[in-house]
Amino acid sequence: MESRNRLLLLSSALAATLLLSGCASLRWPWNKDKQIEEQQTEAEAAEEEAEEQDVSPPRVIEPNVARRKIKTPRIDNENWEVGVGLGFMSIEDFGTNVTYAAQLTYHVTEDFFFRADLGQSTAGRTSFETLGGNIELLTGDERRFTYYSLSLGYNFLPGEVFIGRNLAMNSGFYLLGGIGSVDFAGDNRLTVNFGAGYRVLPTDWLAIHIGVQDRVFDSDLLGETKVTNNIETLLSATVFF
Amino acid sequence: MEPSITTTRSRRLRNSFSALALFACFFSVTALAKQTEEEKAAKAAAAQEKLLQVFISEPYLELATGPGRGYPVFHVVPREQSVDVLHRRTDWFKVRDEQGVEGWARARDMRRAKLADGSPFVFNLGDRAGFTSHDWELGIGGGDYGGANLISAYGAWSLTDNMKVEITLSQFLGNSSNGYKAEAGILHVIVPEWRISPILELGTGVVHTQPRATIVLPEDRTDQTAYAGAGIRAYLTRRFFLRADYRWHTVFTSRDDNEELEEWKVAIACFF
Numbered sequence: 001m002e003s004r005n006r007l008l009l010l011s012s013a014l015a016a017t018l019l020l021s022g023c024a025s026l027r028w029p030w031n032k033d034k035q036i037e038e039q040q041t042e043a044e045a046a047e048e049e050a051e052e053q054d055v056s057p058p059r060v061i062e063p064n065v066a067r068r069k070i071k072t073p074r075i076d077n078e079n080w081e082v083g084v085g086l087g088f089m090s091i092e093d094f095g096t097n098v099t100y101a102a103q104l105t106y107h108v109t110e111d112f113f114f115r116a117d118l119g120q121s122t123a124g125r126t127s128f129e130t131l132g133g134n135i136e137l138l139t140g141d142e143r144r145f146t147y148y149s150l151s152l153g154y155n156f157l158p159g160e161v162f163i164g165r166n167l168a169m170n171s172g173f174y175l176l177g178g179i180g181s182v183d184f185a186g187d188n189r190l191t192v193n194f195g196a197g198y199r200v201l202p203t204d205w206l207a208i209h210i211g212v213q214d215r216v217f218d219s220d221l222l223g224e225t226k227v228t229n230n231i232e233t234l235l236s237a238t239v240f241f
Numbered sequence: 242m243e244p245s246i247t248t249t250r251s252r253r254l255r256n257s258f259s260a261l262a263l264f265a266c267f268f269s270v271t272a273l274a275k276q277t278e279e280e281k282a283a284k285a286a287a288a289q290e291k292l293l294q295v296f297i298s299e300p301y302l303e304l305a306t307g308p309g310r311g312y313p314v315f316h317v318v319p320r321e322q323s324v325d326v327l328h329r330r331t332d333w334f335k336v337r338d339e340q341g342v343e344g345w346a347r348a349r350d351m352r353r354a355k356l357a358d359g360s361p362f363v364f365n366l367g368d369r370a371g372f373t374s375h376d377w378e379l380g381i382g383g384g385d386y387g388g389a390n391l392i393s394a395y396g397a398w399s400l401t402d403n404m405k406v407e408i409t410l411s412q413f414l415g416n417s418s419n420g421y422k423a424e425a426g427i428l429h430v431i432v433p434e435w436r437i438s439p440i441l442e443l444g445t446g447v448v449h450t451q452p453r454a455t456i457v458l459p460e461d462r463t464d465q466t467a468y469a470g471a472g473i474r475a476y477l478t479r480r481f482f483l484r485a486d487y488r489w490h491t492v493f494t495s496r497d498d499n500e501e502l503e504e505w506k507v508a509i510a511c512f513f
Contacts, residue, residue, distance in 0.1 A: 078330050
């Protein structure tokens with residue numbers, strides 16, 4: 001009887017122990033916070049331990065300096081070239097006369113450029129007029145030979161020229177070709193022009209050119225239509241801007 | 242040498258400043274009123290001297306005597322040193338180094354230089370990207386205008402990559418009449434990023450017609466004209482492209498009927 005009571009007591013005590021411990025191990029909501037807190041304290045302890053043990057790297061100091069904004073000055077582009085020239089224009093059948101010209105160039109790359117030429121010359125007398133006495137083929141206004149052309153140029157053979165021992169100047173040859181028009185003898189005609197030039201640059205902004213261009217057009221002034229070649233030789237000075 | 246954060250060369254500025262300051266001092270003794278003018282001049286000189294300073298980040302920068310690949314290299318600027326950019330001509334920059342040596346540096350090399358704050362030196366290069374997006378166009382060409390030979394030049398300014406405003410000046414030389422015309426219009430590039438892209442045009446202008454001397458016709462006349470056109474533009478190389486277009490013109494003559502003319506032309510053009 002006594003052993004039976006003891007067994008009952010022991011089993012109830014065991015059940016109570018199991019139950020109570022089981023409750024603690026179960027994830028009851030009221031236990032959750034406790035668990036986290038425990039974990040946190042553990043982690044903090046580990047950190048503190050680590051801090052005590054090793055030499056931590058020095059703290060990076062954020063410099064309180066504002067980055068300066070740099071205003072970049074505008075770079076001057078000097079691809080345009082403008083100038084005037086003086087030379088001779090040999091108008092087929094009408095002799096050789098002085099010509100005045102203006103030119104505007106845009107340098108697209110180091111090799112190629114666009115150029116516009118505008119010039120004026122005055123035609124002389126044909127041999128027919130000279131020999132025939134009082135014959136005048138053209139009036140004063142009609143003898144004015146006004147021309148323009150739009151050309152594409154190609155720079156080649158760049159180099160330097162030396163004047164004396166201490167002076168070197170950049171130089172270069174170029175080829176030109178284009179189309180344009182001429183106003184002569186009371187009519188406008190389409191011209192095809194081609195030629196070559198030589199350029200010397202005493203300074204970076206100044207260039208001296210010597211150029212020869214043939215301006216070709218169809219003319220029917222002396223009866224039949226023929227192709228005329230009109231050679232222009234020009235000495236010009238240009239500035240880059 | 243540590244890169245300075247100023248964009249101007251201090252030494253040169255100081256020299257010019259001191260010279261101008263001396264000048265100003267001398268005049269202040271005699272005429273005090275003049276001093277303000279001298280100060281203004283000093284400021285103007287300083288402003289004029291403000292040049293872009295770039296730092297060499299490659300082992301060296303070569304300087305040539307002229308702006309072209311044929312001109313000899315005569316000087317090199319070592320890494321970390323700076324150069325002042327004086328001006329640019331096509332794909333070359335005229336620069337001055339710290340010793341005062343001036344020469345021409347290739348744009349491709351300058352592209353690798355750095356600004357004082359360490360940022361790269363960025364500028365417009367004439368390439369495919371530039372073809373897609375640029376400010377200006379300039380072209381010359383020839384063609385046919387109602388049976389007459391046509392010579393024309395045009396300039397265009399980009400509103401956007403697709404839309405441009407253009408001005409065309411042309412002369413036509415025909416069997417029965419010659420003349421000039423000036424037109425302004427809108428140019429629409431349909432796909433600017435393509436190497437070859439279609440274009441559409443719309444515009445108006447004036448045309449001045451002169452009858453040929455050999456044929457008896459009414460006197461010169463100036464009429465208003467309008468056009469609609471289409472064409473293509475094709476990238477060639479570097480800064481060049483080809484443009485071919487067709488324009489349908491209506492000339493509003495003083496006669497009973499309007500005149501309708503066709504125009505074909507091909508132009509070689511550049512962008513910048």
